[in-house]
Ligand SMILES: Nc1ncnc2c1ncn2[C@@H]1O[C@H](COP(=O)(O)OP(=O)(O)OP(=O)(O)O)[C@@H](O)[C@H]1O
């Protein structure tokens with residue numbers, strides 16, 4: 074699935090002060106590609122990811138998935154649940170749910186899979202991120218890096234065509250970071266459109282396209 078932003082503008086207004094974060098930004102993200110987005114703190118990377126995920130409204134412009142504009146929250150939620158895997162800068166795990174329940178969450182509305190299959194799939198994903206021994210742990214019983222890995226497993230469980238990750242390795246050591254980047258790379262090789270925000274120059278090794286967000290615009294580097 075392709076994602077296209079056309080002439081997107083986003084301004085935040087706080088206490089009467091305007092911050093024009095995205096300026097007429099146009100870019101088309103293709104399938105089978107690993108995009109790394111870098112840029113200074115405050116340059117708008119999280120804003121961009123949230124817009125692509127349909128979680129944040131922009132002022133003007135268009136957002137298209139395979140050339141289609143999705144209108145309204147209901148239509149967008151369906152698209153998101155089916156086609157977008159999201160990893161946030163803060164992991165946003167459900168505190169009342171164990172690791173495996175968190176991972177399984179996106180499968181909730183999937184009627185093609187039996188409960189048992191959902192559990193197996195979730196166990197498998199947790200194993201891939203190195204957490205087979207923590208499936209019954211609640212987020213507060215996990216380290217920051219472990220929570221982050223649960224969030225990555227959750228993002229991939231639905232086999233989404235688009236994967237958006239905002240600093241998915243911010244709390245990880247080098248070994249775990251490498252594993253996550255490699256996992257995401259594999260997804261892109263398998264055909265997914267993978268968009269990863271990171272401050273870590275290490276990501277360049279994995280990226281097919283390196284994008285810099287600067288002065289409200291995206292530049293290919
Ligand atoms: N809800 C908001 N209201 C007002 N200003 C906001 C809001 N959210 C973000 N901003 C501002 O918009 C700018 C871009 O924020 P954003 O979170 O997108 O940056 P970022 O590139 O992800 O930074 P970082 O690398 O630190 O995560 C920042 O200057 C921030 O202060």
Ligand SMILES: [Mg+2]
Pocket residue numbers: 118119120162239
């Ligand atoms: Mg950010």
